[in-house]
Amino acid sequence: MKFKIGDILARVRSWFPKAQAKLKEHAAELEAKFSEVDRIPLNFTLRQKLIDRLLELDAPNPYCEEVRSQLSQRLKQWQQDETAPNGFVLLGTPVDSFSKLLDTAISSWENDSILLVKTLASSTVPHDVSEIVRQLRKTSDSDFVRSANRNLVIVVPDLSQCFLRCVEGLDSIDVLQDCVLRDRSRFWLIGCNTFAWNYLDLACDLSVSFPEPSILPELSPEDLKTWLSPVCHLADCQFEKEADENENSETEDDEDDFWNSKAEKSYFHRLAELSLGSAAVASNLWLRSLHHIEGEEGIFAQRPHLPELPTFDKNDRFLLYSLGLHRNITVGDLAKTLGDSPLEVLQRVRRLQSVSLVRQPDEFFQLEPVHYPRLYRDLSNNQFRIGDSKS
Amino acid sequence: MNELIVPQFWIAQSNGNAVSNATEVFKEITTAKILQAIAVVVVAYFSTVAIDKVVRWLAEKVPLRFRLAIAQSLPFWQAFVLGLAIVVLLGLFLDFSANNLFAITGTVAVALGFAFKDYASSVIAGIIALFESPYQVGDRVTIGDQYGEIINYGLRGIRIRTPNDDIVSIPHNKIWTDAIVNANKGNVEAQTVVDFYFAHDIEVDRVSKILKRTAQTSKYTQIDFPILVIIEETPWGTHFKLKCYPIDARDEFVYQTDLIRRAKAALSKAGISYPKLSFRDQETLPE
Structure with missing residues (x-):
C-alpha cells in the first residue's frame, strides 16, 4: 500500500467540518430540548391519515429511473452479446420496499419488444421454500417462457422473501441459480436488500449468476421534497426555523428558487443526510418530526433527528x-x-x-x-x- | 525531625586484581520518604485495580470489532504503572551512580538467581510475551492440558477461563518450555471443529451438503470465513469434521451445540444412519 501524506492531510482536514457539523447538531438538539416551545404530538387520526397517504405514494422517481436505465442498458448488452450476464440485481436497504418500486418502475417502462413475467411476488408464500421452488420451476418451464426468444424478462421483486436461513432454506437459491445459469435465453431482474445479498453471495456465490449488482441511488434533498410534497401539502406543514436563521429569511440565490424558505431547505438537507438517502427512513423521520405548537395554528416540522438506539444484547x-x-x-x-x-x-x-x-x-x-x-x-x-x- | 539511623552499606567491587572504591548505595531513609513510598505503593495499587476495571468495562461496552484491541491494552497499562512505581521507589531509596548500578544489578541477579528463580523467570517471560505475543487477553489458548479464554494477564502469569467455568492460573514461564496453541491470535473469530460419525453406506455428498448448510445457516457463523467438511474413513464408520468460525469466539460452545442440534435434526429428517458398533469396534473408537 502506498503511503501518501496528501491523503492523510485531506482526511484530517475533512474531520474539521464534520466535527463542526456534529457539534452544531448536538447544540441544536439541546437547544430544542430546552426551548420553551410546547410541542404537542399529532392526534392518532391525523397521524394514521398521513401514514396511509405515505403508503399510497409511488416509489421515488430517482429509484424508478435507476431501475429503468439499468434494465435498458443491461438488457441491451445481453441481447447484443450472448456471453453477457442474463440478469441483474438491484440492491436497497432492508427497510425499503422492492415490490412497489419494481411495479412502479416497470409499469412505466416503454419497451414493446420485451415481455415481462413477474414471479415470486412477495405477497405470495414468503419463505415457504418448497412452494418457492415449485413456483420457480413452474415459471421457468412454462410454455410462454420457453417460447420466448431472447425477449423475456423474469422479475423477482424481492429475493429476501425467497429463502429462509435454515438448512433447507437455501434450496430455492440453488434452484434460482440453476435456472439462471442453465438457460441464458431469459433475462432476470431481481430486487434484494444489502443484508440478504451479502449473505447469499457469501453462502451461495450468487454474484456468479448476477455480477455487478446495482445499488439504488441515495435520494437528494430535492428528491425528498418532490417525493414527499403531496403529503406535505395534505398536512400543510410549516418548517420550524433554526436558531441561526433570521426571521422570515428567504433563500437568496437563483439556484435556490426550488426552496420556499431557508428553513425548508435546511430541513430537507438534514433529512437527506440522516436518512442516508433512503425513502423509507426519510418518510418515517419526516412523520416523527411533525407536531402542533401550543397557541399556533397548523402542523410544524421540527428539525429531524435520529432517535437513540435502545439498549439490546x-x-x-x-x-x-x-x-x-x-x-x-x-x-x-x-x-x-x-x-x-x-x-x-x-x-x-x-x-x-x-x-x-x-x-x-x-x-x-x-x-x-x-x-x-x-x-x-x-x-x-x-x-x-x-x-x-x-x- | 524523626530520622531512622540505618547502617551504612558498602559494597566492594573487584576488578581483576584491583579493588575499586566502595560506593554508598542506599540513600538516607527518612519518615517522609517512607510515607512517600507508601503513598506510591497505594496509588500504584489502586491505579492498577482501576485500570483493570475500566479497561474490562470498556472492552465489554464497545462494539465487538474493538473489544480485543482494548482488552489487550490492559497488561501494557498495568506494566506502565508498575514500572513507574518501581522507578519512583528505587529513586527514593537508591543512589544510581554508574558504579552502583553495576553493583545493584549484580546483587539483584544473584538474589533472584537463588531465591526467586521461577518467579523472575515468569516475570521476564511475561515481559517478553507482551512483545512476542504468543497469547493476549481474549485469546483462546491450550497450554498443557488446559484450554480456555485468557481473562487476565498478570505480572507472573495468565488466568484462563475453561469451558467448565474454572479459572486456571498459568505462569508465563511456560512459554520457555511448553507449546502454546492459540486458536484466534488476537481475532474475535476462532475456528470451531465439530465431529460427526455415520455408517459406511451413507451418501457422502448429501451429508456434506447438509453439514455445510448447517454451518452456513447458523446465526453464530461468521459467513465470510471458510466452511469446510473433512471426511475420514475408519473401520467402524465414516468420520466427518465440520470446520467453521463463529462471529465471536466466546460463543464457541453454544455454537457447537447449535451446529450439532440443527445438523442432527436435518440428518434425521433425511434418514441418514449412524454407525452401529459391534463390541469389537468399540476398542478402536477415538478418545
Missing part, C-alpha cells in the same frame, strides 16, 4: 440481523432462522417492539425504519457482514 442483535435479512417475516420463520423456540423468539420480538426497534404492520415483523441508520452502524461494528452500501 447479543441475542437481540442476532434477531435484528435476521429481520433485516428477510425484511418481512413471521415469528415461526424467524425462530427457524435463529434456531430458537418460537415462544422465546416471540418474547424477544415483543420486547424489541415495545422499544420501537421492531414493528408489525400485519402478521409480519419488520425493522423500524427510523432506527435503521444507527442499527446499520451497530451491526457493522459488531462484525455482521451487511455490505457497505448506504453507510
Whole structure:
C-alpha cells in the first residue's frame, strides 16, 4: 500500500467540518430540548391519515429511473452479446420496499419488444421454500417462457422473501441459480436488500449468476421534497426555523428558487443526510418530526433527528440481523432462522417492539425504519457482514 | 525531625586484581520518604485495580470489532504503572551512580538467581510475551492440558477461563518450555471443529451438503470465513469434521451445540444412519 501524506492531510482536514457539523447538531438538539416551545404530538387520526397517504405514494422517481436505465442498458448488452450476464440485481436497504418500486418502475417502462413475467411476488408464500421452488420451476418451464426468444424478462421483486436461513432454506437459491445459469435465453431482474445479498453471495456465490449488482441511488434533498410534497401539502406543514436563521429569511440565490424558505431547505438537507438517502427512513423521520405548537395554528416540522438506539444484547442483535435479512417475516420463520423456540423468539420480538426497534404492520415483523441508520452502524461494528452500501 | 539511623552499606567491587572504591548505595531513609513510598505503593495499587476495571468495562461496552484491541491494552497499562512505581521507589531509596548500578544489578541477579528463580523467570517471560505475543487477553489458548479464554494477564502469569467455568492460573514461564496453541491470535473469530460419525453406506455428498448448510445457516457463523467438511474413513464408520468460525469466539460452545442440534435434526429428517458398533469396534473408537 502506498503511503501518501496528501491523503492523510485531506482526511484530517475533512474531520474539521464534520466535527463542526456534529457539534452544531448536538447544540441544536439541546437547544430544542430546552426551548420553551410546547410541542404537542399529532392526534392518532391525523397521524394514521398521513401514514396511509405515505403508503399510497409511488416509489421515488430517482429509484424508478435507476431501475429503468439499468434494465435498458443491461438488457441491451445481453441481447447484443450472448456471453453477457442474463440478469441483474438491484440492491436497497432492508427497510425499503422492492415490490412497489419494481411495479412502479416497470409499469412505466416503454419497451414493446420485451415481455415481462413477474414471479415470486412477495405477497405470495414468503419463505415457504418448497412452494418457492415449485413456483420457480413452474415459471421457468412454462410454455410462454420457453417460447420466448431472447425477449423475456423474469422479475423477482424481492429475493429476501425467497429463502429462509435454515438448512433447507437455501434450496430455492440453488434452484434460482440453476435456472439462471442453465438457460441464458431469459433475462432476470431481481430486487434484494444489502443484508440478504451479502449473505447469499457469501453462502451461495450468487454474484456468479448476477455480477455487478446495482445499488439504488441515495435520494437528494430535492428528491425528498418532490417525493414527499403531496403529503406535505395534505398536512400543510410549516418548517420550524433554526436558531441561526433570521426571521422570515428567504433563500437568496437563483439556484435556490426550488426552496420556499431557508428553513425548508435546511430541513430537507438534514433529512437527506440522516436518512442516508433512503425513502423509507426519510418518510418515517419526516412523520416523527411533525407536531402542533401550543397557541399556533397548523402542523410544524421540527428539525429531524435520529432517535437513540435502545439498549439490546447479543441475542437481540442476532434477531435484528435476521429481520433485516428477510425484511418481512413471521415469528415461526424467524425462530427457524435463529434456531430458537418460537415462544422465546416471540418474547424477544415483543420486547424489541415495545422499544420501537421492531414493528408489525400485519402478521409480519419488520425493522423500524427510523432506527435503521444507527442499527446499520451497530451491526457493522459488531462484525455482521451487511455490505457497505448506504453507510 | 524523626530520622531512622540505618547502617551504612558498602559494597566492594573487584576488578581483576584491583579493588575499586566502595560506593554508598542506599540513600538516607527518612519518615517522609517512607510515607512517600507508601503513598506510591497505594496509588500504584489502586491505579492498577482501576485500570483493570475500566479497561474490562470498556472492552465489554464497545462494539465487538474493538473489544480485543482494548482488552489487550490492559497488561501494557498495568506494566506502565508498575514500572513507574518501581522507578519512583528505587529513586527514593537508591543512589544510581554508574558504579552502583553495576553493583545493584549484580546483587539483584544473584538474589533472584537463588531465591526467586521461577518467579523472575515468569516475570521476564511475561515481559517478553507482551512483545512476542504468543497469547493476549481474549485469546483462546491450550497450554498443557488446559484450554480456555485468557481473562487476565498478570505480572507472573495468565488466568484462563475453561469451558467448565474454572479459572486456571498459568505462569508465563511456560512459554520457555511448553507449546502454546492459540486458536484466534488476537481475532474475535476462532475456528470451531465439530465431529460427526455415520455408517459406511451413507451418501457422502448429501451429508456434506447438509453439514455445510448447517454451518452456513447458523446465526453464530461468521459467513465470510471458510466452511469446510473433512471426511475420514475408519473401520467402524465414516468420520466427518465440520470446520467453521463463529462471529465471536466466546460463543464457541453454544455454537457447537447449535451446529450439532440443527445438523442432527436435518440428518434425521433425511434418514441418514449412524454407525452401529459391534463390541469389537468399540476398542478402536477415538478418545
